[in-house]
Amino acid sequence: MRLRLIASEAVRSIGASMSTTVASTVTVLIGMFVLGLTIALGTWVLAYSNHVKKELVVKVYFLDSAKPQQINRVGNLLHSDPRVKSYAFVTKQDALRIARKTIPADQISILAYNPFPNSYTISPKKGEDIIPLAKELAPLPGVEKVQNGGPTSKKILRYGKVLSLIFLIAVIVLLICATLLIANTIRLSIFARRREIEVMKLVGATNWFVRGPFMLEGLICGLVGSLIAVVLLLIGKDVALPSILHHVKSSKDARALAFELNALIIIGTGIALGAAGSGLTVRRFLRI
Amino acid sequence: MIVFESVTKIYEPDVVALHQVSFVIEKGEFVFCVGASGSGKSTVIRLLLKELEPTHGRIVVGGRDLTRLKRSKVPFLRRNVGCVFQDFKLLPNRTASENVAYALKVQGESRATIRRKVPEVLGLVGLSHRMSSYPDELSGGEQQRVSIARAFVNHPPLLVCDEPTGNLDPDTSVGIMQLLYRINRSGTTILMATHDREMVDKMRKRVIALDEGRLSRDERRGGYTTE
Numbered sequence: 001m002r003l004r005l006i007a008s009e010a011v012r013s014i015g016a017s018m019s020t021t022v023a024s025t026v027t028v029l030i031g032m033f034v035l036g037l038t039i040a041l042g043t044w045v046l047a048y049s050n051h052v053k054k055e056l057v058v059k060v061y062f063l064d065s066a067k068p069q070q071i072n073r074v075g076n077l078l079h080s081d082p083r084v085k086s087y088a089f090v091t092k093q094d095a096l097r098i099a100r101k102t103i104p105a106d107q108i109s110i111l112a113y114n115p116f117p118n119s120y121t122i123s124p125k126k127g128e129d130i131i132p133l134a135k136e137l138a139p140l141p142g143v144e145k146v147q148n149g150g151p152t153s154k155k156i157l158r159y160g161k162v163l164s165l166i167f168l169i170a171v172i173v174l175l176i177c178a179t180l181l182i183a184n185t186i187r188l189s190i191f192a193r194r195r196e197i198e199v200m201k202l203v204g205a206t207n208w209f210v211r212g213p214f215m216l217e218g219l220i221c222g223l224v225g226s227l228i229a230v231v232l233l234l235i236g237k238d239v240a241l242p243s244i245l246h247h248v249k250s251s252k253d254a255r256a257l258a259f260e261l262n263a264l265i266i267i268g269t270g271i272a273l274g275a276a277g278s279g280l281t282v283r284r285f286l287r288i
Numbered sequence: 289m290i291v292f293e294s295v296t297k298i299y300e301p302d303v304v305a306l307h308q309v310s311f312v313i314e315k316g317e318f319v320f321c322v323g324a325s326g327s328g329k330s331t332v333i334r335l336l337l338k339e340l341e342p343t344h345g346r347i348v349v350g351g352r353d354l355t356r357l358k359r360s361k362v363p364f365l366r367r368n369v370g371c372v373f374q375d376f377k378l379l380p381n382r383t384a385s386e387n388v389a390y391a392l393k394v395q396g397e398s399r400a401t402i403r404r405k406v407p408e409v410l411g412l413v414g415l416s417h418r419m420s421s422y423p424d425e426l427s428g429g430e431q432q433r434v435s436i437a438r439a440f441v442n443h444p445p446l447l448v449c450d451e452p453t454g455n456l457d458p459d460t461s462v463g464i465m466q467l468l469y470r471i472n473r474s475g476t477t478i479l480m481a482t483h484d485r486e487m488v489d490k491m492r493k494r495v496i497a498l499d500e501g502r503l504s505r506d507e508r509r510g511g512y513t514t515e
Contacts, residue, residue: 017381201363
């Protein structure tokens with residue numbers, strides 16, 4: 001009975017103050033659309049950067065004079081190192097075979113002997129670990145040199161870090177902007193109805209009787225605004241994006257946050273901002 | 289019904305609205321509260337509705353000490369104190385009957401009760417034909433009648449009126465006063481803050497006069513000024 005009354009009061013209020021309701025809904029829609037877009041783009045960029053980082057490998061080349069015990073020691077170390085995702089031993093012969101596939105035959109055929117060393121190719125779990133791994137492996141006996149991609153991998157790692165930071169800052173700033181924008185619109189719409197609240201209080205309405213319909217109204221605005229934002233994002237994802245970015249190579253490892261999860265975040269944030277924003281703003285006018 | 293015991297109200301920082309005001313109003317009385325602008329009349333009304341807290345003193349309404357009443361209990365106090373204001377304070381996006389019904393809804397009255405009581409009370413104030421009109425479609429007098437209907441629909445034991453005829457022409461004011469008089473005769477205590485000299489002199493009811501926040505006169509059958 002009580003809930004039905006609150007619902008009917010909220011519906012009446014939405015109808016009676018349509019312009020402010022539309023303003024609040026559109027504000028939520030804009031805020032949530034931009035937030036959703038940032039999350040989608042940001043998570044895709046992060047995933048792509050992680051994907052690129054995962055391509056980074058460390059190569060340990062052994063001296064021709066390296067003893068099998070020395071090679072095994074490195075192998076044992078890699079086996080027990082929690083930072084290592086996988087590693088593979090490449091013999092001199094394997095290395096030559098691989099070279100034959102990539103280097104023109106006439107160049108290979110002039111080789112008087114097999115110049116390729118025995119080596120380990122190591123894929124770390126995190127791209128950032130290639131530098132410490134390389135540093136630790138380089139001084140081991142039997143090791144001729146260790147390659148970690150040098151400046152290129154450092155650049156990739158640095159850009160990855162910068163991208164993560166930019167994404168994090170963008171999401172925080174956008175969330176703050178969306179919150180302030182929505183709060184401001186809600187505040188204005190409730191401010192316009194402060195006399196109404198005063199009258200309600202003077203005829204004996206409890207705080208919750210006044211606040212309930214306002215919160216439900218905010219919740220409905222938040223829900224509708226964020227649902228429209230989700231629909232627009234869906235259209236953008238399925239129609240606009242493929243036609244604009246059809247040339248961008250997709251990778252299974254580089255994917256944006258699942259659309260369903262992104263939609264849930266947007267709807268949840270929209271509802272929470274709408275309801276909590278209304279509830280908190282009304283509180284100011286309830287002190288009568 | 290109402291006890292004011294040495295009530296002082298000071299607005300921040302140091303504006304004394306009421307100073308050591310004491311009076312008792314019995315059940316069923318009709319009392320005018322008169323005085324110049326700024327004498328403290330509206331403060332008395334706002335204190336009775338617990339819109340304000342007294343700085344010193346004690347206020348008792350219907351046996352309840354308002355100075356000890358918790359904020360959460362204020363809505364229940366207001367359901368027993370009908371209030372009528374100079375600017376009517378109607379909800380602009382509701383019809384006359386919906387405005388009256390709102391006062392019943394907040395109490396959790398059933399739809400059947402609301403459907404029965406609203407036309408009854410609007411009939412009592414002579415607005416049966418204007419039930420579906422919005423406030424901006426009503427004249428000042430009609431709006432005040434809706435406001436009185438809303439205040440009276442719960443049959444509160446006390447009705448407080450803050451200059452209810454302040455925005456109305458003399459003829460309309462007479463109609464409103466007659467309505468309030470009839471409500472008073474049904475047993476409701478009425479305290480009315482007013483500037484309406486003619487009305488006070490004509491009705492010859494109890495008069496409490498305030499002068500710069502002090503109680504200057506309390507006469508059983510008084511006029512607007514001392515004769």
